[in-house]
Amino acid sequence: MITRHLRTRDDLASSTIDGVEPISAVAPSSEDELREVVGAADGERLALYPRGGGTRIGLGGIPARPGIVVDMTRLNRVAAHNAGDLTATFQAGANMRMVAETLAQQGQMLALDSPLPARSTIGGTLATGLSGALKWHMGHARDTVIGMRVVQPNGSVTKSGGQVVKNVSGYDMSRLHIGGLGSLGVILEASFKLTPIPMYERTILASFDSLEGAMDVSMSVFNSHVMPLALASFGDSTARLMDVDPARPGSHVAFRLGGRPRTLDRQVDDVVKACREARAAHIGESPTPRLWRAISDFGWDADSLPDLGMRITALPSQTGDVIAAVEGCAAPDMEVAWLAHPGFGTVEGAWLGASSEGASAEDLIDIISEARRRVLTLGGWAIVLRCPTEVKRRVDVWGGEPRGSSVMRELKAQYDPNDTMNPGRYVGGI
């Protein structure tokens, strides 16, 4: 039955989440094996922690109890790629780079730019639900999904949606699992609508002496006819951590533009003009894939792994205020870096301790509460993406009870009555 138990101490240690070592780790190689594992664990009242590439396994609260880690990476098939329909279906363990390469052969892409694609998976990307820079244009991770198959805690497999792009048949259950952090079931397979890869692409990188300039140009492009594929802004610390070298120090804005030849020229012209009007200190071009890879990986790859990472969302027009709030929350001996998606109103803040021991838990807790206080006055909200376990013991990474939490608790009680799935890790202690 369960063919592969990874029992060596090393294997288990690498599957540890927030210091909680798993009882065992399994890597099912088929749908049936996965169903068996899930159903058996639920029957035995054992907790289950699904795991993709492990790139963002630290997201969420401390596991409520030790359990079984279910490594999904052997369930990694391309179940279907219907290029003529611009749709595809992948098993949850499919690796994001493999997905991108498969689709690119037909000139298509999945508009989900998750960090560390060499390791991250479809399932993990959907379960965390944190869309990357492409969301500016394409919408959320959730907007790309057209159907899903899920292993329920009792081991049954259920589906919702389908493999067509327009469908209102029955409730759209996938909504519960995208961004649901595996707290209601295991995502087994997902179907997506795809996007044609633009014929040509260019990336404009502009630097501004002031943050205002960077925000002005971001909003002016956001509200113009130009629709960049992605638009991101970042400061000098971030540039250094990403190993990107803008020609001038300051606040930087990157525009990823794509289309047919004349369309692309026009977009470049408009963006350059907008940058000039906002008095850019420097306007240049950047190699597209490398810059956007770095932006996507920021805060997650080994070079920029912060002691504390937060994701803050407010209104697009408040992005500058959020950045100021992030920059204003620093402890001595700490470096702050920020990466913003102004068209979306999200800012990722990263705090790195200067010393090799990293920052003290006290300092980090102070930063979190100060950042939350400032963001709250703007009406936004902030989650902690990454922090030491010590800090998690003392602050709620999700920032308290969200609206709708009583319905959320009912959902958990309905779909995972034994509290099997990722217990303790989701919002409100779900």
Next chain:
Amino acid sequence: MTLDMNSIIPQLQAVVGAEYVIHKPEDLIVFEYDGSVDRALPTVVALPDSAEQVSECVKIAERSGLPIVARGAGTGLSGGAVAEHGGLVLAMTRMTRILEVDVENRVAIVEPGVVNLHLSEQVSKHGLYFAPDPSSQRACTIGGNVAENSGGPHCLAYGVTTNHVLGLEVVYADGGIEWVGGIHRESPGFDLRGIIIGSEGTLAIVTKIAVRLLRQPEAVKTLLAVFSELDDASAAVSGIIGAGIVPAAIEMMDELCISAAEAAVHAGYPEGAGAVLLVEVDGLAEAVEEEVAAVEEVCNLYDPLEIRTATDPVEREKLWSGRKGVLGALGRLAPNYLLVDGTVPRTRLVETLSRIKGISERTGYPIANLLHAGDGNLHPSVLFDERKPGDTEAALKIGGEILELCVEVGGVLSGEHGIGLEKQEYMPLMFTDADMDVMARLRPSFSTNNIFNPGKIFPTGASCSDIRQMAAAIQRAGPGAYV
């Protein structure tokens, strides 16, 4: 259930005002139907003016075990707004305020009774619009759009309602009022917003909606391609998508539709036209030119009889006139039609349409096909005459056969009209008992006590209801409505 209406009516009157409670049988008749073929008389109708009033009405009904059915404009095509089991209909007719427009962040907050097109008209002075554009947009409400997760011709490029709604204020079955999602693009926790959208009024009553607005495109160009063969038009659709072009809209009609439209609106289609494709591209002026050229190139591979393009609004409207007029024109071909809604993968369009033709030939009932072809969303319309004995049953049976066909080729039961009462018995074609059980458990999760729109979406074992023509709904959808 014994209901003391003598006590419920005054309670409702105290909440919304006496003139806004309708309970005399002769006054209730207008609330008997929606755009579907189903009919049922509500017990009482209340017209609340605020979320607080909705909440009070819900509490009154909940205490008495009275089912609650929310109602927008009643243009729904699957029986969603029909009070199948009687009960309280909450009509959103008074909640029509656009509460806030944040131009800079392109967000608006509206009440559910706001008519879809009114929002776009109101924000057009800022160069903005609300992208979901159901063909019924002159009449249907945004609350209805949310409940049905409606699409429209232009959702090919821009997505359906769920892609444009950021948050909802809702009233739960216990009367509690809460926002799910909000004005921000992200919020923590389960996506309750996404679950409520498309839930056909069965989980909560929507009382405010925060929507994302888009910037009006700089340029729009419409291309009309006429083919002698339906197969060629369908192949051109897959060809366009396969070539990596996603226009704003790709619409299609077959020969029967063409002849009806020609007779009604004189669209000027050439002799021998077997299929018409209507492609609209919008965006930057350069993008529009380049993409229309690419679309034209694809169309030319399939022997078109004629290709016309237009950028001028009046000229563009002329190209659309046949497509928009076709529904009204079907009445010229037969006294009644049954409009079916299903989606298939775009690469299976040719096969699906030819098999529908086979069904028509085998049964002897003409079927006119109009399609949101770019999405693979079909509306085959079975023509029949309800006065002929057995005709109605035959049409319904054909409708069922078409849905089975859609599912068989990898498609689904409904692309945009919803399940409601019309298609609940077909759900097992797509979903197992386990699938439906998981879906059904959303209701207890929202503690609905099964009072919101009971008896919808899931199979009840009851036979499909009697069919009547949809003329009433089309009228309510107003002049210029098309499907």
